[in-house]
């Protein structure tokens with residue numbers, strides 16, 4: 762499991778930035794935000810065949826569970842500039858969202874439904 766710390770610039774505000782593979786270890790081709798998340802929601806529950814992602818909880822907090830098919834780790838995200846790298850072929854689940862949670866995800870590829878593995882048993886078969 763690899764965390765990613767984005768540089769913060771603090772004056773009377775806090776500015777968080779990333780560019781050109783300096784902190785996020787891939788070229789960013791897609792960005793998406795998830796908000797208005799029910800605290801009981803479990804999101805994700807899939808893996809990507811090729812796409813790599815960097816996940817940040819830029820407001821509030823959440824947990825993310827990651828598995829490569831052998832090892833499972835749980836990480837709590839509480840800082841807007843400290844996220845987690847989700848490699849390809851990693852099963853991910855996001856849960857325990859605070860009411861105000863806002864999730865920001867950088868992805869290495871455009872959205873392709875065919876890049877998703879949504880069945881856990883199929884993921885395990887492919888990962889092993």
Ligand code: TYD
Pocket residue numbers: 791793795804805806872
């Ligand atoms: P989904 O990947 O299931 O969200 P999560 O990973 O949070 O569980 O996506 C939810 C919906 O949004 C689904 O209909 C596909 C669509 N979507 C896009 O069109 N583009 C995107 O970049 C993403 C991530 C999702």
